[in-house]
Amino acid sequence: MDAVLERCAGLDVHQETVVACVLSGPLDRKPQQAIRTFGTTTKELLELSDWLTENQCSHVAMESTGIYWKAVWNILEGQFLLVLGNAKKIKNVPGRKTDVKDAAWIAGLLRCGLIEPSFVPPVNIRDLRDLTRYRRKLQGQITSEKNRIHKILQDANVKLTTYVSDLFGKSGLALLEAIVNGEVLDADSVKNMVFAQLKNKVPQLIEALNGRLRAHHRFMIGRHLEHMHQVEGHIEALQKEIDQLLKPYREEIGLLKTIPGIQEDAAASILAEIGADMSVFPSENHLASWAAVCPGNNESAGKKRSSKTNKGNKGLKKIAARSSSSSIRKQDRLAHP
Structure with a gap:
């Protein structure tokens, strides 16, 4: 795999500890590896931030497992380009598993640009x-x-x-x-x-x-x-x-309310789930896939098999379902095109 980042870090985050692995070196050579374990109190996470800065890291990746990543994200946000990876998509190959190996695996994937970042809205x-x-x-x-x-x-x-x-x-x-x-x-x-x-x-x-x-x-x-x-x-x-x-998003709320079935509460909830910057979703298909309101795709040898949709954003999915039901009851043009 070709490397695309000279200095990056992978974090294996737990409730009480964070194992950090920094990979650095020229793109055409095997990188040097530095590993340290930190606690998860604010003081210890600030030490993690200082250590990453000393190692001149530009990108930092971690898994979106549970809620423990949020504390780390809040401390590192604004200082590094953070990448939140879907744990299902960056799972390590079966074998001996340790926190150090997990951190090194995440760092290796990030160095080669193989982690698709999850959407994390601004504060x-x-x-x-x-x-x-x-x-x-x-x-x-x-x-x-x-x-x-x-x-x-x-x-x-x-x-x-x-x-x-x-x-x-x-x-x-x-x-x-x-x-x-x-x-x-x-x-x-x-x-x-x-x-x-x-x-x-x-x-x-x-x-x-x-x-x-x-x-x-x-x-x-x-x-x-x-x-x-x-x-x-x-x-x-x-x-x-x-x-x-x-208050800063009244224009966006007004646009959302032009959709049949969307009222003030639903518009606020949709904005809270997807944010106001639509550049994070390359197309409407990506947004529908992220919300898991589109059918699954499982085709092999020309045959389509049944498949489950992803869990997606549960909050957005519920709002979409509730709003569409409201639109159907009102018998508007969305219900009867």
């Missing part, structure tokens, strides 16, 4: 990615709490959902709070709690509320509602941080 996009992913996680928790309340109401034979389309709207929440507080619900009190067309369904609501509600049911509904409101508060705080980080 502000990484921060936005953390926030939007956490927001989706919290939104999932709210959905779970709502489902649990539905289940408890059915267990108590309270059939509110037969007449209240949005149980967690203004009217539905008022009725739930009254149930938790153990209030006596007659026609007048129910009429004061509901709004719009529900005022015409007061007799039916009274009948729906006439179930087998026990103190246990009230206690559980109260806990679920309390947790749901707490999570909603966390989401509001997250949204403020997300809006702050999105």
Whole structure:
């Protein structure tokens, strides 16, 4: 294999240690090898950075295994040209395995230009990615709490959902709070709690509320509602941080929202996953492959065999699937070209 880098390093990163292998020398000769092991505290990673600088390394490569590479990346970022390799694609040949050999293997691949770098967005996009992913996680928790309340109401034979389309709207929440507080619900009190067309369904609501509600049911509904409101508060705080980080990208968000099925939240999440610099993806096909939303390819001797798609970016894949489903429900031109 022809070398393309005169001075580079490969890192085998673990939770407590980083084994670094530096290869240096003319491209037409066998390189000299220097190996050292460092800890993973900030002080020790700074020592690693100084050692790599002393050895005049221009490129540094590491595997994207787990989350341990992130601490190393954060320290070395901006000082070297960093390459994050897919562990599956740069796996060493079978045989005797040690951390030193792994680091040397990564350095050798990097020296010959055989590591395809994984996409790592800049710091502000990484921060936005953390926030939007956490927001989706919290939104999932709210959905779970709502489902649990539905289940408890059915267990108590309270059939509110037969007449209240949005149980967690203004009217539905008022009725739930009254149930938790153990209030006596007659026609007048129910009429004061509901709004719009529900005022015409007061007799039916009274009948729906006439179930087998026990103190246990009230206690559980109260806990679920309390947790749901707490999570909603966390989401509001997250949204403020997300809006702050999105200010430099309003043009990109506007362009994403022109796609049928993409709303503000989805646009922010997509931007957080792929960034604003599309030069990292040579074509739309590369982006689709990176997100693993394209079919696999397994052909031999003219015959196509079934194959699994890669895991890809799970967050982006979920957003794309959810947005496409929303577009189909709206019956727009994307659903029916």
